Amino acid sequence: MINWLRKKFKGDRKYFSIVFFICLMIPASGIITNNIIEKTKSEWFDILTRKINSLQNSVTNDFNSEQTKLLKIVNELKSKLIVNLSNSEESYKTFVEILNDKRFDNYSLEIFAPNGKLIAWSKSVAINQNELFPLPAPLGDTYFLEKPLAYYLSIIDTVHIDSDVFYITANYPIELKYSLANPYYKKENFSEKCSENYSIECKIDYNPFTSPTKDGKKFSFELLNNNDKKIGLVTINKPTLYTELNTIRDISANIQALLIFAALIFVGLGLKSDFKNLISLKIKFILFVFYLIIVRVIIFLLDLPSRIIEGPLSDPANFSSTFAFGIVKSPVEFLVTNLFLILIAIQFFRYTYLYLINTESDKKRFLPRLLSILLFPTIVLLMRGFAAIIRSVVFDSKLRYFKDPDILPDFTLLSMHINILLTGFTIIASILGLLNILLKVNGYSSRKNNLKLLTITYSTLILISIIMFYSSNDPLVNVIILLAFIFAVILVNYQIIIRSKNSVFNYVLILLVGSIFSIALLNYFNSKLEKESLKTTAYELNRIDENLIQFYLSDLILQTSSDPQILSSFTRNDLNFDALAFIRWSKSILQRESMNSFLAFYDRFGNKKGSFEVGIISKDKISTVKVPTTDEILFINNAENAIEKNIVGIKRISESGITRGFISSGINFNISKLAASEFPDFIESNLSILNQVVNIKQLKIFLFLNEELTQVYGDLYPSREQIKQILNTNLDSTFNDGWLKMNFGGEAYETYLLKTYNNENELLTVVSVADKEFSWNLFNFFKVFFVHTIFILLLFAILFILRIGKINYTFKTKILFAFLFVSVIPVIVLAVYNRQVVEERSRESIFNELKQRADYVQSHIKGQLFKNRDRDIIKTAQNASDELNIAFSLFEGTEQIFNSNNIYTRIELLDKKLNSDAYYHLHYLKMKEYITRETINYYNYDSYYRQINVNNKEFILSVNDAFNRIKIPFSTTEIDVVIFGIYSFVVLLIILFSTIFANQISSPIQKLTKAAEAVGKGDLNVQIQHKAKGELKELLDGFNLMTLELKKNQMELAELERESAWKEMAKQVAHEIKNPLTPMKLAIQQLIAAYREKHSDFDKLFDRVSNTILTQIDNLSQIASEFSRFAKMPSLKIEVVDLLKVINNTINIFINEKAKITLVTDLSEALIESDANQLSRMFINFIRNSIQANANKIFINVKKVEENFEITVTDNGTGIPEEIRDKIFNENFTTKSQGMGLGLSMAKRFVENTNGRIILESSSNKGTTFKIIIPVYNKV
Structure with missing residues (x-):
């Protein structure tokens, strides 16, 4: 059985x-699925129970994880306070230091004195001064x-320091x-997190008195705190069964x-070997393309990988095209x-390149040359297709590649x-493949x-x-992009086939x-899209x-x-209706479109309860x-002219016919207040x-009315x-629009x-x-x-490691890395330094701007109070804010x-x-003044x-750049753009x-x-051609002289060795021949x-002498055979070698020669039995000749032909004269003055000794x- 499996x-x-x-x-999987479905149907009650228990445990574990973190924070705070404050004279100061540790930035932490006074707090405050008691x-x-605006998971604990009891809240x-539609919104929603994690609707009521749901389609369970008390209710x-079966x-x-x-x-993979054995490149390519098309179509019909990968990568909004049925x-x-x-493009390029350099052209084939003219427009259409694809990438996507400076x-x-x-x-490789065919068909x-x-060919293209x-x-x-692209393709084609x-x-x-x-095309079409966006705007x-x-x-x-x-809230007076209005507004289309708007709640008498x-x-x-x-909405238009839109609803x-209150919302749409300028x-x-x-x-927008x-x-x-100029511009008669180039401030x-x-009013909207x-x-x-470069480097690093296994640090590589290290590192350091300098100057500019505005506010407040000493400080501050148009805050104490x-x-x-x-x-x-970074x-x-003193009373004045627009000479974004763009270009040149x-x-x-x-x-025939000067010239000339001397010495030594060997051999042969001759x-x-003596035993003597002579002749024959064997080549070291590896190693020897040596093969391996050294010498001899x-x-x-490898060595040299072929x-035949005539004869003898020709x-x-x-x- 095992042997059978091994065989299979x-x-x-x-x-x-x-x-x-x-x-x-x-x-089998279909049968198993049906069985699972039937089992699920029959055991659904038990399965549902297990699923609900699993969901309950998962949600509870997630909550307990957050709860554990909070408890850990409190315990850590208590330990720190006890250790650091036992002998401290400035305890309150240390309180503030501890609470403002960066590790606590995500928490609101407060410390209250025994009397309930807030004495220390973190960067955000959840429990204010009078909110601690009752606990x-x-x-x-x-x-x-x-x-x-939020639900907090909170805890209140105490810490005893020097007999005092302090309250800690976390x-x-x-x-x-x-929720807000912007990148600054920090999504903190435990309900949604659970819903997303477990693919089920989950709602959490953060009220310990909420009753479980009575809806049979839902299930409720309690959230317990660290002491197993109910503090909330989860409803899922x-x-x-229907959803489970579909899953x-x-x-x-x-x-x-x-x-x-x-x-x-x-x-x-199973057809790989048969595919390799195919000789025709055309058939191989057609079969390869056919296989890939079948695989791609089947993958498409199976909806892979979209059915497995979820998220933005499979979202059609990020890119979608109707090409090839989607x-x-x-x-x-x-x-x-x-x-x-x-994959198709690589094979097409490879096969056409092999076709270009390996096959002789047939000059009599007129029709293919005529048809090849069609390849020129095909190449141009491929270029157009490239542009169309990139255009689709830009226009058929919601992604904006250059909008943000990230x-x-x-x-x-x-x-x-x-x-x-x-x-x-893909496009360039395909075009190069078409050019290869075009050149070959026309006689390359x-x-x-x-x-x-x-x-x-290039001119025609x-x-x-x-x-x-x-x-x-x-x-x-x-036309500039077109010609640049054509010239680039031509240069690449020339580089590949010539150099x-x-x-x-x-x-x-x-x-x-x-x-x-x-x-370049992405940037070009993005500019087109930006131009089109003016029209859209x-x-x-x-x-x-x-x-x-x-x-x-x-x-x-x-x-x-x-x-x-909302309905029930009108009867309550303890609600923050301002916050309620903000919550509803934040989830509306008014926030998404950044429209100047409001949402307000009014009681039944029309008095405002709250608004945002x-x-x-x-x-x-x-x-x-x-x-x-009724349920109708009353709309009131408060517009003051024909183009203003100021509408209130x-x-x-x-409830039961009784008015509980009113909801009002309004929008003021004005061109001058676009782009959330008030936001x-x-x-x-x-x-x-x-x-x-x-x-x-x-954008700059101008609106003309009549x-x-x-x-x-x-x-x-x-x-x-x-x-x-604007009013006199000729507009299109059909669409009443037009384009214009304008100049503002030299830009x-x-x-x-x-x-x-x-x-009947004429409106002209101008967008620039x-x-x-x-x-x-x-x-x-x-x-x-930058992204492309990293991808290319990673790709080739992976391929290099997979194919070679280790990196070979050549002398050139070391010098290149040395140059780059010496050149690029200072540039990077300079770029980082410049950015830091600009960032420091920007912060300094912000500090000066805010300080200057604080000066204006302080002077204005003091000026008002100097003239009106009895004026209220709050009214004074409001006047200063309105008249100076500066947003600020004023603190009395904290x-x-x-x-x-x-x-x-x-x-x-x-x-x-x-x-x-x-x-x-x-x-x-x-400190008298201080600037800090705050977050929302x-x-x-x-x-x-x-700190300011007004009428002998201390206040703290605060001005920030969240509500005050500050212009600085260079923002960090602008400097990033300049530094990254310019310095990247410099690095590229380096x-x-x-x-x-x-x-x-x-x-x-x-x-x-x-x-x-x-x-x-x-x-020893190698000579280095060079144009070096100085020490390198002397070194290379010395090497050339050395090889000439070595060759000369080799010939002289060989001659002496031959002469000495023949002399010794002659002595030995003479001695050996003399022995039987005597x-x-x-x-x-x-x-x-x-x-002569007519001896009677002559016949017997004749036989004996004849036998003696024959015996000695046999001895002479044996001596001749031994001599012949001695004259043969030395024994070969036969082993299994890779022919392609030997050829590649040999080619590498001549890498610096003027001749271009190319190995052409479809084989990945060519194993033969031979002597690797003799094989290498043979190819060296062919290449040198x-x-x-x-x-x-x-x-x-x-190439492989049946059970043999056929190796053809072709050159474009002067050839061999016919009379000496x-x-x-x-x-000993040679045409060289210093040749020995052994090269080709020894090569032939070597090949024949390995059963070749x-x-x-x-x-x-x-x-x-x-x-x-x-x-x-052949493996046995």
């Missing part, structure tokens, strides 16, 4: 055996603390009630899909398709960067000068490209060119009319009024008379439709001449104009954006090129008494308590604090020049190394004497071809 799993059979087992597993929970028990925000939707079917379908995919792969419907599908196409992309952007790189490689030959053919470009209605790209000696370098070169042009601005605004308001008001908690407003003020009291008693909230950054949306392509803050400029957005105002602007009509500076374009290029933007403290998004860091430095360190979620901003210099320095050393290796292998002579003399025959191209072709294998296949003045046939090694 031997060689390629194992793959088909695996396929057979997979084919059995597929229906909401027993000491040491965790509980849920509800605040207006709070962790476990769930935020609001029970898993349904089982999906898992089974995924497994079957993976099995089918694995079977396809193993089928390909085969690239997501980034991951695009990547899979690219991988298949790149250097490192997220994973989705990274995958798309890799996709465009692979696309560029490796044995002749092809300059004329190349010139004609350029000409046809230009013709097709100007004849196209939509050429996609400009390149390293196939790996060819692929690197193709990848680099593909990267450069894919990025203009249309969107005109789309926001009264109907759309009423729809936005209705949506928010109806969703708010339908919330049962930004960019527009809500009324403190509304008239309720006109508000309908009001809805009555009733602080931490609540501004990044999903606004006006902000999708270009940051709207970069040819009069009425609204302006941005910091530019057009001059009279520019207004005339060029792309401008779009759109004319519309509204109630500045052309990108060179530094930005450079930054955009290098931030993608409590805030005024805030220009008090809405954010009312909703408790900002703390009313003085920042703990500022408190520490101003109070304990006695993930938003960081700078706050300046100063790498380029370092490579050139390293090559110039190491090239003579490499030549010397290879020449020494050749001498070591017995080739008895022969004596026997003959005896026979002659007997004959070709070089001496003035050949500059030598091709060694290895029959003599070249004769011993060597023949001269052809020779002419265009070159020579030798064919060597060596048997394949």
